[in-house]
Amino acid sequence: MRVGTVREIKNHEYRVGLTPESARELVVHGHEVWVETGAGLGIGASDADYEAAGAKIQPDAKTVFDGCEMVVKVKEPQAVERAMLREGQVLYTYLHLAPDPEQTADLVKSGVTAIAYETVTGPNGSLPLLKPMSQVAGRMSIQAGATALEKAHGGRGVLLGGVPGVLPGKVAVIGGGVVGFNAAQMAAGLGADVTVLDRDPDVLERLGIHFESRAKTRFSNRANLAAAVAEADLVIGAVLIPGAAAPKLVTREMLGTMKPGAVLVDVAIDQGGCFETSHATTHADPTYIVDGIVHYCVANMPGAVARTSTYALNNVTLPHALRIADLGWKEALRRDAHLAAGLNVHGGKVTYEAVARELGYDFAHYADLLM
Template sequence: MKIGCPTEIKPQEFRVGMTPNAAQEAINHGHEVMIQSGAGAGAGFDNAAYEAVGAKIGETAEEIFAWADMIVKVKEPQAVERKMLREGQVLFTYLHLAPDPEQTRDLIESGCTAIAYETVTDDKGGLPLLAPMSEVAGRLAPQMGAWTLQKANGGRGVLMGGVPGVGPAKVVVIGGGVVGTHAARIAAGMGADVTVLDRSLPRMRYLDDVFGGTFKTMYASAGNTAEMAREADMVIGAVLIPGAAAPKLISRAQLSEMKPGAALVDVAIDQGGCFETSKATTHADPIYEVDGIMHYCVANMPGAVARTSTIALGNATMPYMLALADKGWAKACTDDPHLLNGLNVHAGKLTYYAVGKALGIDVTSPQVILKAA
């Protein structure tokens, strides 16, 4: 199979879809790999690193898309990239379709087979291709929130860990999954007073057993969430419904009840955000103010630490990429029902129910698609 990896063009996105190690593994399996010139530079991989393992270098994205049977990326294809997709071509990347009707429409019209990292599952009920970036984003969230809290950036001017005689920042993390756990660990490590809100009692017991008094837990009822938000210096939104739009957990009306200059960090922004006032921002212009509350809603947070993120993502995606290349998408998805859960679009049909529900689009069962293939 011909595997192509274009340069990411989303603003301030420095990650790359394939590391030289991934390219070498694919080539060792008998496949051809073409990397767009400079695609790995932001993550510290120059063209020579890819050429050394046998990959070809393409000059333009048009060349990559026209040549490849499978496109491997990091972020969802932008409008100009979606025009280059074609029927029968496999796209393997993050998609986050539920809040993005335009992308969904374009992928359906392209006729391609689009497999989303974020909806591939595992036998433990996890999301193995989302987890690495969730870990990175979770660990970044308190760091970015602490920067947002600085007075020069419009924040309250509160230091996360305080100093002797001055209390620490109060940080509320909504969601105790992968993102929330890593965010709580880092925030607590910075000396903040941290509370994690979640609706799963088993999960809260687990967090309490593993982390002890490192941070507190509380049931995420609407009342508790509102009360904790009023007291918080920083709220980190870390709620995920796989493949679906994120629920809105703090309304605009609640902002007036919060401390002036408090920070909202929305890690769920890729799925539409979990605060009513959230809108996607970029690393170039990451924060904005609504009703005196500072919002940090960068849609590709892990791109800020591109090398760490690229290597972590590559470690996770490589086995699935090789399975798709070795077997073809249909046989790979037949052999692995967890990979089949990643199928979002095929040959003009939407195949993921949560996206269809969010966007009001008819969905064809992926099992039906497989039988036809």
């Protein structure tokens, strides 16, 4: 199979779908790899590095899209990229379709076979291709929030860890999954006063055992959530419903109960955000203020630490890419139900139930397409 990767064009997105090492693995498996010139510069990988790995450098994205049977990316294809997709081609990347009707419509129209990293499953309902970026984003959320809390950035002027004689900042983490755990870990490491809210008693028990006295846990109901948000200097939105739009848990009305200059960091923004006042921002212009509350809603947070993120991502995405290339997408999905869960669009049909429900499409079960 001819497999390609292109330079990411989303604002300040420096990751790349295939590292030179991943390209080499595909070549060793007998596949041809095309790489758009400059695609790896954001992680410090030159065209020469890819050529040494056996890849072929191409002059532009159009050449890669036109010539490759499978395109491996990081972020969802932008409008100009979606126009280059075609029926029979495999797109393997993050998609986050539920809050993005324009992208979904374009993918349906193109006829492409789109496999989304974020809905590929693992044992016990885990999301192994989302996990490394969730780990990065969770840790980065505290860095970003700490910066936004500085007075020069519109914040309250609070140091999360405090100093001797001055209380630390209060951090509320909504959601105790991978993002929430990593956010809490970073915040507790800085010495902040951390509370994690979740609705799953097992999650709360696990967090309690791990953090002991370094972080508190609280069952997430309306009253507890409202109280935690009102008390916090920094709120991290770490809620995920796989494939579906995030629920709006923090309302605009609740902003009025918060301390002026407090900060909201919405890590769920890729799925539409879990704050009512959230809208996606970029690394170039990451924050805005609503009712005196600073909002940080960058939709590709891990792109800022591109090298770490790319290598962490390739560690988990490459094995599936190899199976798709070795077996063809249909046989790869037949053999692996976890990978099959990643199929979101195929042949003009929406094949992920939560996306179909959110956006009003008829749902086509992937099993019916693999007959």
